[in-house]
Amino acid sequence: MVALTIASKANQATTLPALLVAENANDFEPNAKIDIKFQDVETLQNADKSGLELEISDKSSVYSPTEVIRELLRLFAFWQGKNDNLVLEWIDRVGGFAPTDFKSVEGPLLELDSHLTLRSYIVGYTATPADFAVWGAIRGNKVTYAAVKKGAMLNVTRWFRFVEETSPWLAPAVQSLNAHAQERKAAKSKEGASYDIALPDTDKGVVTRFPPEPSGYLHIGHAKAACLNDYFAHEMYQGTLICRFDDTNPSNEKEEFQDAIVEDLALMGIKPDKTSYTSNYFQELHDHCVTVLKDGKAYADDTERETMQHERMHGIASKRRDATVEQNLARFEEMKKGNEEGVRWCIRAKMSVDNPNKAMRDPVIYRCNPQPHHRTGDKWKIYPTYDFACPIVDSMEGITHALRTIEYRDRNPQYNWMLDALNLRKVHIWDFARMNFMRTLLSKRKLSKLVESGIVWGWDDPRFPTIRGIRRRGMTIGALREFILKQGPSRNIVNLDWTLFWATNKKYIDPVAPRHTAIEKENAVTAILKGARVAPYTEDKPKHGKNPELGTKKVAYSTEILIDQSDAQSFAQDEEITLMNWGNAIVRSISHSLNPLHRSLVTSLELDLHLQGDVKKTKQKITWLATSGQELIPVELVDFHHLITKDKLEEDDNVDDFLTPETEFRTEALADGNVADLKPDDVIQFERKGYFRVDRAFKHGEKAVMFLIPTGKEGKGK
Secondary structure: OEEEEEEOOOOHHHHHHHHHHHHHHHHHOOOOOEEEEEEOOOOOOOOOOOOEEEEEOOOEEEOOHHHHHHHHHHHOHHHOOOOHHHHHHHHHHHHHHOOOOHHHHHHHHHHHHHHOOOOOOOOOOOOOHHHHHHHHHHHHOHHHHHHHHHOOOHHHHHHHHHHHHHOOOHHHHHHHHHHHHHHHHHHHHHHHOOOOOOOOOHHHOOEEEEOOOOOOOOEHHHHHHHHHHHHHHHHHOOOEEEEEEOOOOOOOOOHHHHHHHHHHHHHOOOOOOEEEEHHHHHHHHHHHHHHHHHOOOEEEEOOOHHHHHHHHHHOOOOOOOOOOHHHHHHHHHHHHHOOOOHHHOEEEEOOOOOOOOHHHOOOEEEEEOOOOEOOOEOOOOEEEOHHHHHHHHHHHOOOOEEEEEHHHHHHHHHHHHHHHHOOOOOOEEEEEOOOEEOOOOOOHHHHHHHHHOOOOOOOOOOOOOEHHHHHHHOOOHHHHHHHHHHHOOOOOOOEEOHHHHHHHHHHHHOOOOOEEOEEEOOOOEEEEEEOOOOOOEEEEEEOOOOOHHHOEEEEEEOOEEEEOHHHHHOOOOOOEEEEOOOEEEEEEEEEEOOOHHHOOOEEEEEEEEOOOOOHHHOOOEEOOEEOOOOOOEEEEEEEEOOOEOOOOOOOOOOHHHHEOOOOEEEEEEEEOHHHHHOOOOOEEEEOOOEEEEEEEOOEOOEOEEEEEEOOOOOOOOO
16 A cells, blocks of 8 residues: 655645645556545654655655655556656656745746647646646646736646646545645634633543433524534543433423434534433432432422512522421422322422522422423423533533533522532533524524414424524535634623624535526516527536536527526617626617506517627626526525514513514526436525525426525625
8 A cells, every 4th residue: 555645734836746646546547546644734754844755565655746756657557658758857847836936936937838839738648747746836836826827828827727627636636635724724713712711620531511402403502502512522622522411301302302403413513422311310310309308408399480489589488498308308209299289399409598699599409290201201200400400410420511601600509509419529610602693583482482383384494593494594514613613612792693604604605506597487588699509509518617526517508598687677779798608799679568567677689699709898797598408497496584673682572573574585487407407405506696505306397496595795684
């Protein structure tokens, strides 16, 4: 096995040539098995300040760019031919394109330009490693690459583009090296979010937990908690992450939600080292409750809910607070039976009557609920509250650092009181700000109400802030994680704008979204094109102008085309326009509706094809569809607005008073024939209309449904 190690921080003009030659061998030589690895360093430790190391079995290594490429040529015979000496001569010249100041590279570039005057390739009549190595050196150097893009040296630019177009494997090879640079930038962004928060005792090991309640689907607020716990456990400290389901309320919990949470965590790339359930500890929690009752640190109470709330608010002691241990234990036994008497009672921790921190005013720690539990069935009729169970199970499971949102801050003394009362191991707590968004509900109770009332389609509605909802809208997992990690574990509470969120997503989808065309059906305008070939025909065009790896699509051409009404209305008589992916045309005739109520409507156009026209000089560059030579695909384009009209709902606001009257907008359109091949979840761009996620693929007799993906440029109403 031959192994090529590349320092991803090194000057790419010195590393890319060897990478391309190695990739070429792996792709086209059946016996080549070059293991290509990257290290996040500027130079390799054992390579004498080089960014490369080629290991040949266990016998020897070579380091310099020239030596590495020469050794690769020696190892694989498929390159060898009569022009070997000329190829090696140009391999030796590759280093001349590495300096990052133009004066130093101008001479080698001029020499190459002169050499290529009557040549398509550097050596001979086919592409050789000389082409790939020199191409890689120029592509890896910002200075030489800029000169080529500007066309400063015509022959070099012509050759450079020709090699790129005839060797489609080059682009993904370059991307593989650039991907490591992007990962480094992402890592720096995370560091910029101040992750060095000085968590105590990390040298003794770090164990974090994410404790969702299986009573609904994960939303973006939960996603932040999950990502931060994952980041601290797995990336920052190489520790352990536990996902523990806080299944202590059988009235609200379902296995459906539990399974969905597991799936959503996996989609976010979060892999807990262990999954547990609070219900696994019901016996231990019961025993701890008995302990605090026997120690006089808790009591049974049958005070009415409203009265209890009033007493806690005003610092009034419950009439049951001074009951004897025997009385309290007897009432706890009644609770365990789940009978009529038992459901009247609850257990309260005996903390304080009038502590200024109201969370410390004798909170409830156990309730009676006869309803069957989705995991334990009818075994238990009593269930601990989250505030009682969480610190105890944290301590029992070895959690070292409890990272939780800042709304729990008032309950931190309560958390520590539980551990002190039971003489359990202490756990460090770190509060971070929850992620709030403008015009967005994150209350599970309020979201459930919208689902149950039919205002939305379900928990995966694209207008919902659930992980499933925003993914259905078109959010990528990579963008979701990047956005969350950029917020960091800060304690500053802010209301975030969705535009920032979706702008991050655009960076992920734009380079990989195939380009297609759609024309709105309503009042679409038929244009007759003079000068075009009479018979319809098709040509292969790139799906993405900057990403050849995506392949090609069929573009149909005919003398009759469809144009959007809005474009047709913007044309002036005899104006020269550009038909994208075709060329220029001149507007010769514009016909309008005879209906006096719709005089502005354009009904038809006549255009003269003018392919020799300069596309850079036209103001209008429009999309279009040939009516012949392809099957036009019916699609429904769906856009959404916020469910809520108010940027930030207050606690006492009635949600119904702030619901947006209309949040769903559908447009019928026709798309190019390639759209028939799209599958659900594919992300594309309809040029000049936006990015879309395929929610329902096209079937004959059934139109495709596509959701518009926000990009961060929309107004706040979106």
